[in-house]
Each structure stands twice: as C-alpha cells, then as structure tokens.
Amino acid sequence: AQSVTQLGSHVSVSEGALVLLRCNYSSSVPPYLFWYVQYPNQGLQLLLKYTTGATLVKGINGFEAEFKKSETSFHLTKPSAHMSDAAEYFCAVRDTGGFKTIFGAGTRLFVKA
Amino acid sequence: GAGVSQTPSNKVTEKGKYVELRCDPISGHTALYWYRQSLGQGPEFLIYFQGTGAADDSGLPNDRFFAVRPEGSVSTLKIQRTERGDSAVYLCASSPRDRAGNTGELFFGEGSRLTVL
Numbered sequence: 001a002q003s004v005t006q007l008g009s010h011v012s013v014s015e016g017a018l019v020l021l022r023c024n025y026s027s028s029v030p031p032y033l034f035w036y037v038q039y040p041n042q043g044l045q046l047l048l049k050y051t052t053g054a055t056l057v058k059g060i061n062g063f064e065a066e067f068k069k070s071e072t073s074f075h076l077t078k079p080s081a082h083m084s085d086a087a088e089y090f091c092a093v094r095d096t097g098g099f100k101t102i103f104g105a106g107t108r109l110f111v112k113a
Numbered sequence: 114g115a116g117v118s119q120t121p122s123n124k125v126t127e128k129g130k131y132v133e134l135r136c137d138p139i140s141g142h143t144a145l146y147w148y149r150q151s152l153g154q155g156p157e158f159l160i161y162f163q164g165t166g167a168a169d170d171s172g173l174p175n176d177r178f179f180a181v182r183p184e185g186s187v188s189t190l191k192i193q194r195t196e197r198g199d200s201a202v203y204l205c206a207s208s209p210r211d212r213a214g215n216t217g218e219l220f221f222g223e224g225s226r227l228t229v230l
Contacts, residue, residue: 009153032217043117043221044156044204090155094217099169101146101219103155 004104012110019078023091033074034092086111117222125228134190134225138207148204195229
C-alpha cells in the first residue's frame with residue numbers, strides 16, 4: 001500500500017534562508033509524486049509533480065524537488081524563502097496504474113522577517 | 114467560475130441530522146474525488162468517480178456516507194445520522210483525464226467545513 005511520511009509538522013525559517021521540506025514515500029510500483037500547497041483560506045493547489053524523466057522537477061514560485069528512488073524521497077526545496085511562502089505543504093503519491101492520490105499529514109512553513 | 118466550486122462553505126448541524134455537501138467540478142473534467150481533512154491531518158481519500166460511476170469508494174468510513182454524480186458533473190456527498198467525529202473539512206477535486214495511470218493532477222475546491230455539535 002502507498003504511504004507518505006512528511007518529517008516535521010512545522011518548519012520555521014528566516015526570510016532569505018533555504019527552505020527544505022522532507023517527504024518519504026512507500027509504493028510498490030513506480031510512483032507519481034506531487035507537492036501541493038495550501039495558503040490560508042484557499043484550496044490546495046499543485047506546486048510541482050514528478051511523473052517520468054528528469055528527477056529534478058521545478059515548480060511555481062521558485063520551488064523544486066528531486067525524486068531519489070534509492071532513498072524513496074521527494075524533498076521540496078527553495079533557495080531563498082519569502083514571506084509569501086508561509087503556507088501548509090503536502091506531499092502526495094499516486095501509483096502509476098492507480099486512481100488514488102495519497103497525501104502526507106502536511107508541513108506548515110513559517111517564515112520569519 | 115473556472116474552478117471547482119463547493120457549497121456550503123460552512124455547515125453546522127446537530128448530531129443525528131442528515132447533511133448534503135455539493136461539488137461542481139471544472140467543466141469537462143471527467144474524474145471527481147472527495148477527500149476529508151481533519152485538523153492537523155492531510156486530505157484522506159473517500160471516493161473517486163469516473164463519469165457517473167463510483168470507480169473506487171474504498172475510503173468511505175461506513176455506510177452512513179454516500180456520494181452520487183448522476184449526470185457525470187455535479188456530485189453530492191451525503192452523510193446520514195451525523196456524529197461529532199464527522200466534523201472535518203470535506204474537499205472535492207476534479208481532474209481532466211479519465212484513464213487509469215494518468216498523471217492525475219488534482220484541482221481542489223476550497224472545501225466545505227462541517228461541524229457536528
């Protein structure tokens with residue numbers, strides 16, 4: 001069965017600092033991997049996704065993530081945090097042959113001025 | 114509108130009452146999903162529709178929960194005999210592709226917050 005583990009329910013960084021949000025997954029077949037972001041009082045929206053091909057994927061707002069099969073990880077990074085990045089971030093996995101997308105518990109990112 | 118629309122945005126009800134939550138997906142999206150998000154948790158899968166039929170309802174917690182999509186567009190999630198533990202945000206999402214194995218980016222609505230007193 002698929003599962004997603006996000007390490008750290010809360011992460012706090014200073015404005016301009018590196019953002020690193022960790023995600024590990026479990027899947028019996030090659031997965032599709034996603035990061036979604038939820039800003040306050042808004043619905044979840046796709047930040048980036050990995051399907052096939054290049055393992056380093058770039059998303060909106062300067063975020064990127066790298067699929068590492070050997071580590072079953074898909075960590076999200078951004079070189080320099082901005083105040084507007086404060087939100088909740090969800091890692092998600094979907095089997096290539098399936099319908100369900102399974103979400104992690106989420107990591108809330110705080111950005112300090 | 115262009116996005117997924119969910120109504121009501123907030124619903125407060127009493128234990129034992131019946132509730133309906135509505136989802137209007139993006140036009141042309143054949144796949145529709147319901148998720149439930151409890152405080153401090155990620156979205157939990159409930160049910161998936163491909164067109165009018167429920168292709169996977171394995172996430173529905175018990176037989177008090179039921180969902181329909183009679184014309185392959187709007188969907189209604191129905192909860193009978195509500196319990197306090199049903200309190201959560203119910204999220205609807207739609208997807209433009211309808212084949213198994215598609216990349217399946219989900220487009221979410223803002224959710225319906227259900228509070229059972």
